[in-house]
Structures are given as C-alpha cells and as structure tokens.
Amino acid sequence: KAGVTQTPRYLIKTRGQQVTLSCSPISGHRSVSWYQQTPGQGLQFLFEYFSETQRNKGNFPGRFSGRQFSNSRSEMNVSTLELGDSALYLCASSGVYNEQFFGPGTRLTVL
Amino acid sequence: DAKTTQPTSMDCAEGRAANLPCNHSTISGNEYVYWYRQIHSQGPQYIIHGLKNNETNEMASLIITEDRKSSTLILPHATLRDTAVYYCIVRVAITNAGKSTFGDGTTLTVKP
Numbered sequence: 737k738a739g740v741t742q743t744p745r746y747l748i749k750t751r752g753q754q755v756t757l758s759c760s761p762i763s764g765h766r767s768v769s770w771y772q773q774t775p776g777q778g779l780q781f782l783f784e785y786f787s788e789t790q791r792n793k794g795n796f797p798g799r800f801s802g803r804q805f806s807n808s809r810s811e812m813n814v815s816t817l818e819l820g821d822s823a824l825y826l827c828a829s830s831g832v833y834n835e836q837f838f839g840p841g842t843r844l845t846v847l
Numbered sequence: 848d849a850k851t852t853q854p855t856s857m858d859c860a861e862g863r864a865a866n867l868p869c870n871h872s873t874i875s876g877n878e879y880v881y882w883y884r885q886i887h888s889q890g891p892q893y894i895i896h897g898l899k900n901n902e903t904n905e906m907a908s909l910i911i912t913e914d915r916k917s918s919t920l921i922l923p924h925a926t927l928r929d930t931a932v933y934y935c936i937v938r939v940a941i942t943n944a945g946k947s948t949f950g951d952g953t954t955l956t957v958k959p
Contacts, residue, residue, distance in 0.1 A: 769945035784945030792946045838890035
C-alpha cells in the first residue's frame with residue numbers, strides 16, 4: 737500500500753499571504769489528522785477529519801482551517817500567515833485501531 | 848488521554864537491545880498504549896500498540912505490566928538507523944480517534 741503523501745514538501749511564503757497544503761491518506765483510511773511541529777512547541781494537534789466532517793479540533797486560531805473531500809484527501813489552509821506559522825506540517829491517516837500513519841510533512845517557511 | 852512520562856534521553860550500543868520505558872500510571876481500562884518514533888525532520892513512524900497483552904511485530908516488542916501502569920518498547924538489535932525520538936502515547940482507540948497528544952519523547956542514540 738502506498739503511504740501518506742503530502743504536497744508540496746517545501747514552501748516559502750511571506751507574512752500576510754495564505755497557503756494551502758494537501759494530504760492524500762493511505763487507501764481505505766477515512767480519518768485524516770493534521771499536526772504542526774515547531775522546535776519550541778513540539779508536535780501539536782490541529783484538527784481531524786472523518787468522512788468529510790471535522791471530528792476533533794485542537795487549540796489553534798481560526799486562521800487555520802481544513803477540509804476533506806469525498807475521496808478522503810484533505811487540505812489545510814492557513815490565512816494571513818505570521819512568522820510563527822513557520823513549521824513542519826504533518827498529516828496522518830488512521831488505521832483500524834486508530835494507529836496513525838504520518839506523511840513526510842510540508843516544511844513551511846514564512847518570511 | 849492518560850499522561851505519560853518518558854526519560855529524556857537514552858544511549859544504546861549498536862547490536863544490543865534497546866529498552867525504552869514509559870510510565871502511564873493513570874491509564875484507564877479502555878486506553879491503548881501506542882509507540883511512534885521520529886527520525887530527524889521526517890514524519891513520525893508508527894511502531895506498535897497494545898492494550899494489555901504483550902505485542903510483537905517486525906519492528907519491536909511491547910511489554911505492558913500486569914497493572915498496565917507502565918510499558919517498555921524493546922528494539923531487539925538496535926542499529927544506527929534506530930537513532931530517533933521515541934514517543935509513548937496513551938489514548939482511547941475510538942474516542943478522539945485521530946488526535947494523539949505527543950509529549951517530548953525519549954531521544955535514543957544508538958552508538959557504534
């Protein structure tokens with residue numbers, strides 16, 4: 737089975753811009769979760785989508801949003817980028833026992 | 848999700864078994880123990896999970912104490928490529944399904 741894929745792998749944006757990241761889960765997985773990883777805060781949960789509905793949400797501002805399509809692919813969007821949004825954004829899809837399989841991540845740099 | 852406590856760092860000689868402990872004294876009956884690892888700048892990798900029985904797969908073994916208050920991840924023959932941060936997570940498998948709370952983990956360094 738192919739693993740979780742994320743595009744793009746690297747992204748450079750400037751403050752105030754918006755960005756959209758994409759995630760394709762493992763075939764058959766219906767849950768997709770997003771995490772932000774920074775050196776200072778570690779791995780933090782953003783949100784989770786299941787069958788096109790947001791099922792769980794972390795403690796992030798409304799600038800962070802996401803959606804899931806009928807084929808389980810997911811996108812997350814960050815609007816009005818801030819310097820502090822520079823991070824590795826990770827997507828994971830969940831297996832039968834909700835073990836999570838992560839993609840390689842998108843490295844976002846905000847200048 | 849129950850809180851977990853892991854040592855900050857550990858060393859292991861190449862070829863020897865690496866035993867990574869995790870304390871989860873407040874674990875409840877329906878919470879699973881999951882282990883992940885993250886090699887520098889890569890996405891975390893799922894290793895193994897268990898409820899109360901010991902588990903083994905091609906990567907590692909998971910030993911859970913009878914009272915379920917602690918567990919040990921065992922890498923039987925550590926290699927340099929096993930150098931990574933290892934995370935122990937405890938959560939209910941069904942509720943908060945896609946949400947894992949990652950702590951600081953244990954940095955395992957495998958030395959030649």
